[in-house]
Amino acid sequence: MARSGLANSPSAPTAIPPSLEVVPKTSAPKRPGSSLAPPPKAARPREGGPAVWSIRRAVSLGTMLLTSLVVVSVGAMAERNTRRALTAELVARLQVQANHLAWVSVSAMLTPYPELTLHPMLRTLRERQRELAIAVVTDQAGIIEGDADPSRLGQRFVPPSGLVPLGGEPGSGWIFSRRPSDRTHPTSGHREKIHPLPASASGSTIVQSRTLLLASVPVVHPNGTRLGTAYVGLRRSYIDEKVQATRRPLIAVLAAFLAASVLGSFLLTSVLLRPIGKLRAGLERIGRGDLDTHLDFGPGTELGRVAQTVNRMATDLKHAQVQAIERERLAHEMHLAQRIQRSLQPTGGLVEAGYVVTGAQRPAAEVGGDLYDVFRLPDGRIGVAIADVSGKGLAGCLVAAMLVALLTVLRESGASPSGVLAALDRRLSAKLQRGSFVTMFLAFIEPRSGQMTYASAGHHAALLVGADGGTEWLKAPGPPIGSDRRNGIGAALRDQTVSLKPGDLVLQTTDGIHETEGGPAGEPFGFDRLIEAACAAAPLGAQAVIDAVSRAVESWRGDAGPSDDETLVVVFRERAPAAADEGFAAPIDRVAEARARGIGLKLPSTLEALVRIDDWIGSTPGLDRLEGPPRELVRLALHELCANIIEHGYRTAPGHEVELWWVPSDGSGSGQAREIAGHFVILDQGAPFSADNWKAPDVRDPRVRKSRRGLGLDLAHRATSRLVVHPGTPIGNVTLVAFDRVAGSQPTEIHNG
Amino acid sequence: MDDTFEFTQAGRRGRVVILHVRGRLDARAAVALMNCGTKVADEGCNLILNLAGVTFIASSGVGTLLALSEVFQEQAGVVRFVELSLSVRTTIELLSLDQMLGIDPDEDSALKVLHAA
Numbered sequence: 082m083a084r085s086g087l088a089n090s091p092s093a094p095t096a097i098p099p100s101l102e103v104v105p106k107t108s109a110p111k112r113p114g115s116s117l118a119p120p121p122k123a124a125r126p127r128e129g130g131p132a133v134w135s136i137r138r139a140v141s142l143g144t145m146l147l148t149s150l151v152v153v154s155v156g157a158m159a160e161r162n163t164r165r166a167l168t169a170e171l172v173a174r175l176q177v178q179a180n181h182l183a184w185v186s187v188s189a190m191l192t193p194y195p196e197l198t199l200h201p202m203l204r205t206l207r208e209r210q211r212e213l214a215i216a217v218v219t220d221q222a223g224i225i226e227g228d229a230d231p232s233r234l235g236q237r238f239v240p241p242s243g244l245v246p247l248g249g250e251p252g253s254g255w256i257f258s259r260r261p262s263d264r265t266h267p268t269s270g271h272r273e274k275i276h277p278l279p280a281s282a283s284g285s286t287i288v289q290s291r292t293l294l295l296a297s298v299p300v301v302h303p304n305g306t307r308l309g310t311a312y313v314g315l316r317r318s319y320i321d322e323k324v325q326a327t328r329r330p331l332i333a334v335l336a337a338f339l340a341a342s343v344l345g346s347f348l349l350t351s352v353l354l355r356p357i358g359k360l361r362a363g364l365e366r367i368g369r370g371d372l373d374t375h376l377d378f379g380p381g382t383e384l385g386r387v388a389q390t391v392n393r394m395a396t397d398l399k400h401a402q403v404q405a406i407e408r409e410r411l412a413h414e415m416h417l418a419q420r421i422q423r424s425l426q427p428t429g430g431l432v433e434a435g436y437v438v439t440g441a442q443r444p445a446a447e448v449g450g451d452l453y454d455v456f457r458l459p460d461g462r463i464g465v466a467i468a469d470v471s472g473k474g475l476a477g478c479l480v481a482a483m484l485v486a487l488l489t490v491l492r493e494s495g496a497s498p499s500g501v502l503a504a505l506d507r508r509l510s511a512k513l514q515r516g517s518f519v520t521m522f523l524a525f526i527e528p529r530s531g532q533m534t535y536a537s538a539g540h541h542a543a544l545l546v547g548a549d550g551g552t553e554w555l556k557a558p559g560p561p562i563g564s565d566r567r568n569g570i571g572a573a574l575r576d577q578t579v580s581l582k583p584g585d586l587v588l589q590t591t592d593g594i595h596e597t598e599g600g601p602a603g604e605p606f607g608f609d610r611l612i613e614a615a616c617a618a619a620p621l622g623a624q625a626v627i628d629a630v631s632r633a634v635e636s637w638r639g640d641a642g643p644s645d646d647e648t649l650v651v652v653f654r655e656r657a658p659a660a661a662d663e664g665f666a667a668p669i670d671r672v673a674e675a676r677a678r679g680i681g682l683k684l685p686s687t688l689e690a691l692v693r694i695d696d697w698i699g700s701t702p703g704l705d706r707l708e709g710p711p712r713e714l715v716r717l718a719l720h721e722l723c724a725n726i727i728e729h730g731y732r733t734a735p736g737h738e739v740e741l742w743w744v745p746s747d748g749s750g751s752g753q754a755r756e757i758a759g760h761f762v763i764l765d766q767g768a769p770f771s772a773d774n775w776k777a778p779d780v781r782d783p784r785v786r787k788s789r790r791g792l793g794l795d796l797a798h799r800a801t802s803r804l805v806v807h808p809g810t811p812i813g814n815v816t817l818v819a820f821d822r823v824a825g826s827q828p829t830e831i832h833n834g
Numbered sequence: 835m836d837d838t839f840e841f842t843q844a845g846r847r848g849r850v851v852i853l854h855v856r857g858r859l860d861a862r863a864a865v866a867l868m869n870c871g872t873k874v875a876d877e878g879c880n881l882i883l884n885l886a887g888v889t890f891i892a893s894s895g896v897g898t899l900l901a902l903s904e905v906f907q908e909q910a911g912v913v914r915f916v917e918l919s920l921s922v923r924t925t926i927e928l929l930s931l932d933q934m935l936g937i938d939p940d941e942d943s944a945l946k947v948l949h950a951a
Contacts, residue, residue, distance in 0.1 A: 688861060692837060695890070713924040721893055724861070780934065786904045789864065789897030792929065796893050799928045 136357075137350045144346035145339065152335040159331055164324050172247065172287055172294060175315050179285065179296035182206075183311035186218045186227065186300045190308040196234045199227020214293055215314030218300065221307055238312065244288040244295060292317050356384045364391065372399040418478040419444060425452045425478075425485050430623070430673065431463060434528035435583070437623040437670040438465055440650035441631060443593075443643055450477030450519075451591045451646035452485060456492065463528060464492055467650050468521035469540070469591040471561075472514075483509060484519060498523040499536035502562065503571030506538065510563040518563040522589050524652070531581040531654055536574050538562045541592070544612060546619040546626075548584025548656065552612055555579055555587065586619045587652040588626060593645035599637035606637045621810060622667030623653035628811055668807035668815035675742035675762040684723060684739040686731040686767075694719050694741070703745045703759060715820055718800035721793040722763055722816060730767020730814065740764040760803070763816040837889050839863035841870060850880045850948055852941060856887030859895030859922075867895075871902040875909045882944045886917035891925050899926075903935055912936065912951055914944035 182203075189198035195218070203216045207229040218227035219238045228234060284299040284307075295314040299307050356378050366374040372395045376388035423444075430439025440453040450470025458464055466488060470480045484505065491504045502523055509519065522543060524535035535543070539561030542554040559574040581587065590611065597606040610633060618629035630649060655667055675681065682697040684690045698704045698716055707715060723739050731737055745759035777798070778791040785791065798804055803819040839857035846852065851874045855867065874881045881902070888895075899915060906913040914936045918926065926932050938944040 691860070692858065695837075709920070710924045713921050714928070716890065717892075717921075717925060717928075720860075720890075724892065780900060780929070780931065783904055786897075786900040789868070789894060789901045792893035792897050796896070796925065796928060 136354055137347065140350040141343055141347040145343045148339045148342040152339050156328075156331055156335055160324060160328060163327050164320065167320055167323050168294075171315060171320060172296075175294055175296040175313055176285065176287060176298075179298040179311055179313040182216065182218065182313055183285075183298040183300045186311055187302060187308060190218070190220070190226065190300055191302070195226045196231075200229070200231055200234065203227050204229040212316055212319035213313060214316045215295060215312050217312040218309060219312070220309040223310075226309060240288075240295060240312070241290060241293055241314075243290040244293070245290070247287040247289045247294070289317075356382075360384060360387065360391070363388075367391070367395050367398075372396075372402065414475050418475045421475075421478040421482055425454075425481055427453075427455050430670075430677070431455050431457065432670060432674045433457075434461075434463075435655045436463055436526065436528055437653040437655065437667060438463055438526075438651070439623050439627065439670070439673065440465075440467070440648065441627045442646060442648040443631065445593070445643045445645050445647075450481045451593065451648040452481045453648050453650045454485065454488065455650065458525065459493055460495075461528065463526040463652075464524070465526070465589075465650050465652055466492075466521065466523045467540070467589050467591060467648060468519055469593075469646075469648075470519045471517050476514075480509075480513065480517065480519065483512065484521075497536070497576045498525055498534055499559070499571075499574035499576045502536050502538045502559065502574055503569065506562045506570045510566045510569070513563040518561040520561045522557075524587070524589075526581065526652060531583075531585075532578055533581050533587065533652070534576050534578050536576050538570060538574065539564065540589075541595075543587050543589040544608075544615060545579065546586040546588065546612075546615055548582055550616060550619075552616065581652070581654045583654050584620075584656040585654050586615070586623065586626060588615050588630070588649060589651075590630075590649040591646060593643060593647040594630065594634055594649060596645065597634050597638050597643065597647065599639050599641075606634055610637065618811070619653075622655075622670040623651040624667075624669040624673045625811055626651050626653070628669070668805075668810050668817065669812055671744075671762055671817055672740075672742075672764055672812060672815055675744045679742035679744040679762065681743075682741045684727075684741060686727045686737050686739060688724060688727055691720050691723055691727075694723065697741070701743050704743055711820070714800040718797045718804075718818065718820070719761065719763075721797040721800075722804075722818065725793050725797075726763070726765045726767055726814070726816075730765055737766045759819075761818040763818065764813050765816075766813045839866070841867060844884065847945060849878065850882060850945065852882045852884065854884045854887060856889075858890045858892075859885075859888050859898070860890070860892040861894040864892075864894040864898040868898045868901060871898075871913065872905055875902075875905050875911050875913075878909070878911065880911050880948050881906065881913040882941055882948070883913060883915050884917050884941060885915055885922045886919055888919045888922050891919075891922045896925055896929060896931070899935055900931070912948055914938050914947060916941050916944045 185202065186195070186199060189195040189202075192198065199218050203218070206216050207213055216229060217225055217233075217238050220226050223237050225233050225236050225238045284301070286297050288295050288297075293314050294317060295312060297313075298311045300309040300311055301307050360376060360378070363374050363376040374395060376391050378384040378388045426442055427440070430437060432438075438455045440455060442451060442453065444451075450472060451468070452470075453467040454465070456464045456466075468481070468484060470477045470484065472480065487505055487508055488501070491501050491508075494501070494504070496504065502521060505519075505521070513519070518539070520537075520539040520541075522535065522537045522540040524533050524543075526533045535555060535557060536559060537557035538559045542556040545553040545555050547553070555577065557575060557577045560570045562570065564570060565573075579587075588611075595606050595608050595611055598604065599606065611630060614629045614633040615626050618625040627649060631647070634647060653667065653670070655670075680701050680703075682693065684693060695716055698707065698712070698719075704715070719741065723741065726739055740763065742762040742764075743759060744762060777795045778785045780786060780792075797818075801818050801820055803817070805817045807815040807817070836856075837858045839855075839859065839862075841853050841855045844852045844854045853870070853874075857863065859867065871881060871883070883899075883902070885891075902913050915922075916938045917940055918937065926935065926937075936944075936947070938947060
């Protein structure tokens with residue numbers, strides 16, 4: 082069996098894949114504590130946290146490094162000088178010893194056996210002076226005639242290799258090679274046949290190598306005959322030993338100096354940094370909120386200036402904190418006042434017996450004492466009250482709260498409006514502060530006759546907008562509540578009556594409306610503009626008038642917020658309904674009623690969203706018991722009406738929503754499965770639908786049948802018993818739908834509101 | 835109830851194609867059904883459309899049923915609608931289309947009508 086499924090068609094409901102889990106939002110970061118909250122304790126450096134680079138340690142380490150550098154440099158220079166001086170002294174001594182040896186060797190060299198004299202003398206010399214490496218006397222041919230080591234006697238004296246003249250004197254000194262014929266000049270490198278002994282002006286030489294200082298002095302007879310040469314050599318390590326011996330005390334002195342320097346710098350730094358510790362402690366106290374902390378380091382120091390700055394900062398912070406506390410207190414009081422004021426207003430208007438009574442209030446930033454109330458009296462009359470308490474803020478709100486409480490009790494006493502106002506005055510005036518008063522307008526309406534009885538305690542006149550568009554001010558004499566505490570105001574109050582005809586509308590406001598300043602000259606909004614706005618919207622009902630007046634006042638005021646509460650109430654007697662649209666006039670009131678007590682569904686402006694209507698019907702009390710053809714008719718009509726709005730009304734303005742409301746009738750709930758008691762309200766913001774351009778399609782026409790279109794509204798009309806469209810009202814297009822009959826009804830005419 | 839629209843070729847008897855339709859027959863689904871029905875008509879076959887599984891039919895769906903009747907009539911073919919669901923029956927009766935559309939109680943009745951034609 083071939084299968085051609087459309088499971089993936091756009092009309093298929095889209096399921097959320099289980100893999101697409103909804104990730105909960107992470108909790109919003111906590112708002113930092115208000116300025117009044119105790120400031121958090123200053124965080125101390127955590128153990129094991131980033132190391133704090135101590136100034137004390139840094140200075141001590143720097144001092145130690147610098148001192149060490151100085152000590153090492155001084156030590157090196159001292160040792161160098163010591164070595165030079167010691168070397169010079171030893172060279173001189175060596176030369177003296179060589180001269181002495183040459184001098185004492187003369188007599189020995191004149192004897193037949195000079196070695197017998199020289200050997201003991203040189204042995205003694207070497208034993209006394211261990212630092213001598215060489216002490217030799219040679220004859221003129223270089224044969225050793227005297228040495229401490231007797232085995233070397235008679236051998237040719239060969240000086241150690243690598244010897245160079247000390248100080249490099251020109252013409253002095255030669256490098257002695259082991260072969261006399263193979264001698265090389267130490268600087269020029271030329272090889273020459275020369276006399277094997279050094280030749281200088283005095284005949285004595287000093288040469289040196291890395292390990293040896295060697296002095297040679299000719300042994301000369303007093304008659305000038307040269308008899309030989311005396312050699313005395315000194316180990317250079319002897320110089321190192323002597324230098325090293327002088328180095329130890331120098332190091333000890335320098336080490337002591339280094340230690341003293343580091344210790345001194347550490348102590349000095351500690352003393353200098355002690356005020357910084359105090360400064361830090363003071364800043365931490367300030368950080369913890371102790372703004373009375375005062376730092377004092379003496380005005381003449383750098384730290385003293387820092388302390389003065391910190392003290393100024395703490396003082397400024399304290400002042401700012403006090404101001405913030407005051408602001409917070411005022412804001413809290415204002416918030417409390419606003420909550421009280423909101424709680425005094427009725428949650429919704431009254432829509433019954435052909436009347437719509439409703440009101441609205443836009444509170445000022447500094448809350449005033451306006452209030453209004455709409456209520457039903459036990460005898461079936463409708464009551465409406467509006468009042469303005471002199472004084473603003475929490476005090477005004479508390480008076481308004483007392484007024485509402487008293488009114489709730491006194492209005493059911495059966496007294497007329499003036500009687501209720503007089504009773505209010507008696508109970509309230511004693512509690513009002515001197516100079517405070519309340520203006521109030523109170524009206525009771527007999528729904529059946531349309532007679533409205535009203536009285537005013539110092540409130541300005543109410544505006545009556547007739548069904549024919551004419552206007553009249555409804556005046557009533559009377560001073561404000563609390564204005565005559567001695568005699569009361571009861572005697573001055575008068576009840577007035579007016580008969581409300583269908584379509585008549587009564588508007589009453591507080592002074593926040595007509596005293597709103599604006600426009601190019603900053604003049605009050607006034608009563609003329611109030612009349613103009615109310616008259617223009619009156620045919621559309623009570624809510625339309627409230628919206629129109631509010632918009633006009635807001636536009637007149639401009640960007641500034643209201644400086645006083647703006648409160649208004651409206652009593653609207655609906656027009657005598659036509660047979661088909663009974664109760665379906667005043668679309669804005671119907672929307673307000675739906676929003677107040679209906680059950681709504683907001684549909685995105687997509688055809689795919691229409692499937693949600695089925696679920697909504699199934700879950701809405703009153704609709705959920707529908708079954709069979711009635712249920713099919715309801716879902717079909719609502720689907721078609723909403724689809725028509727989405728396809729046509731929102732074609733050029735997508736992205737909006739369609740509001741669908743079910744408004745059950747009072748006392749509904751006992752209907753049969755084929756009946757529903759109530760009506761539907763559809764509100765959209767799309768292009769206004771003109772019923773004049775619509776007509777039922779003729780399905781007998783083949784072209785109509787092939788077009789597959791045009792049946793939606795026909796279906797909606799056939800399925801519903803009442804369908805009224807109010808296009809282009811101030812709040813959008815309003816469609817009112819009722820299903821009083823079941824399937825098979827004849828098509829009804831569309832009523833274009 | 836699953837409202838996902840789908841249609842299935844349930845069988846073929848000679849030149850008669852039988853389609854079973856399920857789910858919501860709204861504007862988007864109607865386009866698919868119209869395309870499928872037009873192909874059947876273009877092949878010169880007759881069509882039996884079983885609507886027992888249709889949970890909801892919108893005006894566009896009704897329009898498609900009317901359009902298919904017209905298309906088959908132009909091709910000298912026949913389309914029969916059988917086993918109408920409650921939604922379909924209510925809507926068709928509301929528009930008084932039950933006399934304009936070829937409606938039979940079941941597929942066998944429709945086949946008899948087609949064989950007799």
